[in-house]
């Protein structure tokens with residue numbers, strides 16, 4: 001049994017990961033600042049699913065369902081006074097950093113929060129690990145680091161020196177900082193570039209949610225780049241399966257630092273994605289066509305061969321199955 005710190009535990013992927021690790025019998029400490037980037041209620045409801053009924057700034061709360069196996073703390077990663085106390089209290093075997101200010105478009109309007117959460121917060125975590133001799137870190141990077149890479153599928157050996165949003169630039173910075181800490185302090189670090197994650201309890205700022213919500217309410221949907229976009233949509237259970245393997249298994253390579261793509265490996269055209277939602281909901285989308293948005297990329301497609309080889313990773317949820325699960329959850333939660 002391991003003791004694992006999961007940051008971003010009230011977030012979409014963090015919530016699913018905590019549940020998985022707890023069901024496998026591990027002890028999990030969840031951390032999140034529960035910011036208002038999107039519905040705070042949705043974040044609190046995810047925590048309720050994990051047995052956490054109430055949260056108090058800076059205080060650890062135990063889960064009703066998992067008891068002391070799951071404890072949650074509402075805390076900012078930027079808090080340089082309180083974060084080290086958490087590392088004094090627990091002897092973490094692994095840290096998994098999923099907390100971040102996500103979203104490409106929001107980073108155009110709100111650059112500061114990306115630097116605060118994604119760079120200052122990430123540095124604080126690395127420093128706590130160094131000082132408290134926690135040897136293993138798994139952290140979320142993003143397919144957005146590939147920017148306008150035209151060569152597909154995207155491989156981790158491709159150049160990622162031209163991020164086209166500040167969000168992407170902070171994720172690339174994380175990869176560089178992580179490398180430096182693994183080199184200087186002998187930390188084992190695995191970076192994972194996630195590709196468009198969707199599924200139940202998903203984020204309200206993402207296409208899956210926005211489209212389903214609008215289609216069910218007979219409202220128009222905004223389709224960017226006139227629909228000429230494709231994404232390597234990856235179902236959340238497949239992502240979580242991959243993340244838990246990197247947390248629980250030993251690093252296969254000799255190197256302390258490794259970086260992988262984690263995606264479905266099969267891009268879906270945006271218009272086909274919309275069609276899948278139309279089929280499941282039995283409604284027709286009212287599409288409003290818009291030009292490309294600043295910071296957005298035309299396509300993403302993960303080459304996951306390294307991850308398959310090293311961690312025996314095999315995503316097995318196709319888009320039709322995944323959309324059914326999302327729409328079912330959406331109806332149950334909102335309607």
Ligand SMILES: NC(=O)c1ccc[n+]([C@@H]2O[C@H](COP(=O)([O-])OP(=O)(O)OC[C@H]3O[C@@H](n4cnc5c(N)ncnc54)[C@H](O)[C@@H]3O)[C@@H](O)[C@H]2O)c1
Pocket residue numbers: 007008009010011012013014031032033034035043075076077078097098099100101102103116117118121140141142143193194195196197198203
């Ligand atoms: N969902 C995707 O498609 C996707 C794709 C690529 C990368 N990622 C990355 O995966 C990770 C998880 O993404 P998600 O979709 O679950 O996002 P999310 O926004 O649902 O979860 C992130 C959580 O981190 C918390 N948080 C943000 N800043 C914080 C801070 N400074 N201190 C403490 N908590 C903070 C937020 O309150 C939120 O609950 C993020 O790092 C994100 O950048 C996600």
